[in-house]
Amino acid sequence: MPLYELGIKAAQEGLAKGEFTSADLVESIIARYHERNGEIGAYLTFDEEGALRLAHENPKAVPIAIKDLINVAGQPCTCASKILKGYVSPYDATVIRNLKANGFIPAGRVNMDEFAMGSSTENSGLGVTRNPYDLTRVPGGSSGGSAAAVGGNLAIAALGSDTGGSIRQPASFCNCVGVKPSYGRVSRYGVTAFASSLDQVGPMTKSVEDAAILLKALAGHDEMDGTTPDVPVPDYAAALAGATMKGVRLGLAKEYLEVTGMDPEVKRITDEAIRACEAAGAELVEVSLPHTEYAMAVYYIIAPAEASANLARFDGVRYGHRSAQATDVFSLYTKSRAEGFGPEVKRRIIMGTYVLSSGYYDAYYGRAQRVRTLIKRDFDAAFEKVDALVTPCAPTPAFAFGAHQDPLTMYLNDLYTIPSALAGVCASSVPAGFTRDTHLPVGVQFICGGFEEEKLLKVSKAYEDCNH
Amino acid sequence: MKIDVAYVAELARLELTDEEKAVFQPQLESIVGYVEKISTVDVEGVEPMMHGREIVNAFREDIVRESLPVETALANAPQRVGDEFLLPKIVEGADS
Numbered sequence: 009m010p011l012y013e014l015g016i017k018a019a020q021e022g023l024a025k026g027e028f029t030s031a032d033l034v035e036s037i038i039a040r041y042h043e044r045n046g047e048i049g050a051y052l053t054f055d056e057e058g059a060l061r062l063a064h065e066n067p068k069a070v071p072i073a074i075k076d077l078i079n080v081a082g083q084p085c086t087c088a089s090k091i092l093k094g095y096v097s098p099y100d101a102t103v104i105r106n107l108k109a110n111g112f113i114p115a116g117r118v119n120m121d122e123f124a125m126g127s128s129t130e131n132s133g134l135g136v137t138r139n140p141y142d143l144t145r146v147p148g149g150s151s152g153g154s155a156a157a158v159g160g161n162l163a164i165a166a167l168g169s170d171t172g173g174s175i176r177q178p179a180s181f182c183n184c185v186g187v188k189p190s191y192g193r194v195s196r197y198g199v200t201a202f203a204s205s206l207d208q209v210g211p212m213t214k215s216v217e218d219a220a221i222l223l224k225a226l227a228g229h230d231e232m233d234g235t236t237p238d239v240p241v242p243d244y245a246a247a248l249a250g251a252t253m254k255g256v257r258l259g260l261a262k263e264y265l266e267v268t269g270m271d272p273e274v275k276r277i278t279d280e281a282i283r284a285c286e287a288a289g290a291e292l293v294e295v296s297l298p299h300t301e302y303a304m305a306v307y308y309i310i311a312p313a314e315a316s317a318n319l320a321r322f323d324g325v326r327y328g329h330r331s332a333q334a335t336d337v338f339s340l341y342t343k344s345r346a347e348g349f350g351p352e353v354k355r356r357i358i359m360g361t362y363v364l365s366s367g368y369y370d371a372y373y374g375r376a377q378r379v380r381t382l383i384k385r386d387f388d389a390a391f392e393k394v395d396a397l398v399t400p401c402a403p404t405p406a407f408a409f410g411a412h413q414d415p416l417t418m419y420l421n422d423l424y425t426i427p428s429a430l431a432g433v434c435a436s437s438v439p440a441g442f443t444r445d446t447h448l449p450v451g452v453q454f455i456c457g458g459f460e461e462e463k464l465l466k467v468s469k470a471y472e473d474c475n476h
Numbered sequence: 477m478k479i480d481v482a483y484v485a486e487l488a489r490l491e492l493t494d495e496e497k498a499v500f501q502p503q504l505e506s507i508v509g510y511v512e513k514i515s516t517v518d519v520e521g522v523e524p525m526m527h528g529r530e531i532v533n534a535f536r537e538d539i540v541r542e543s544l545p546v547e548t549a550l551a552n553a554p555q556r557v558g559d560e561f562l563l564p565k566i567v568e569g570a571d572s
Binding site for chain 1: 528551
């Protein structure tokens, strides 16, 4: 087996036994990158020299592909936006420091929807990423580069970020495991902000065990991110030993399973996953999350509102693109932003500014925050009855480029992943099967309560085991 | 719902072409039309959820520590003079 096909666990075992070194792993990935990246476009840039230097300095470390919104000192960090072309990070994000302290090194920068706004990576301002399982289709998004790199064996594993489904939906499209940690579990210091009450960084891997190993390295309190409580990080991988479906109370929510517009193959694969869990000993419990139907609307108020504030920092003053046409400070702002941002980012900034503007704040943002409380309470009530929820991850398998020209129909891709993001709980996407005619991967989603990643990973692992 | 896209874009410090305005106008109105479904939810007495997790007073020790060196902080500056970012004149009538 070529080294680039390895996952984290197998790579760590080979490194420990001295079968190969970190530099061997990086060289294998670089060779694969030269062979396949032209077609797949998972990576935006790959500093081969830098990655090899780090590998020689850390001969037992496993290389990880990094979504291009996470700062690594001395590397570009463009967020796939023209406004950050040429930007070089001045420092390491906390997650990068954590990786380095736990036997990993960053290697390569992977593509994404510009500023993580999108569900197909078509909104990247800097490159096209194709689904490794069908090059005529999108890899999902916004962490489409991460998913394509892992699913296409151009990386051992990758970091993604999830605001409304940006780890889980591309993981489903590219046959990877993706974990969106609970809000506050992983530090965002040094991660370019999109919607600060939602953003989380998480692992995208080739197995649940790999996700457990990587999440353990990423998670924990960081005094540089005030949203990370000082809650101990369990040894997630060790907790997977003996993971079983026996006795697991698995919630089935009609708001997720009885939805019109769900692809029939996604429905079939989800139903089969549920039957497999039941056959492996899970107790199926019907639950209801009645405010689910409002989650999309709440998200498309809150996320653009927070984005409009966060992206105000891109003003052409301290870093990023500055317009050559500016004549005064006002036109410096308006022209630099006009030239630097792509259409979806502009749309969301305007949407966010509108819902926060005078006279509309209470009706939109204020009200959305209250409905968000009701969505959160739905999850609290459900988790009194069940250990985990099982749902589809995305309503369809990977779609063709250009399939969703209307922004609102693109947004509906995140139907199943948005409510749990709003509630701040943790969720995974685990490969479940392939569509019959098109042979496209489909993932199933598991959702657990806040800071219950250990339980989430155990259920995900038990499903992975019974699906084989 | 009619949105004054030109006005909101100005608030957001974004210059839009006429073509962009024409494209965004119906798109934004359709998105706003969609999100208005929350107006039917009874939120009487419901507290707003401001964050993904409730956390109060996350302070760190108020001590002086090393910050980015000036050269590093200025390394991405579009234009600079000495140790400062160079910008067009801001105050009307002042000498630059």
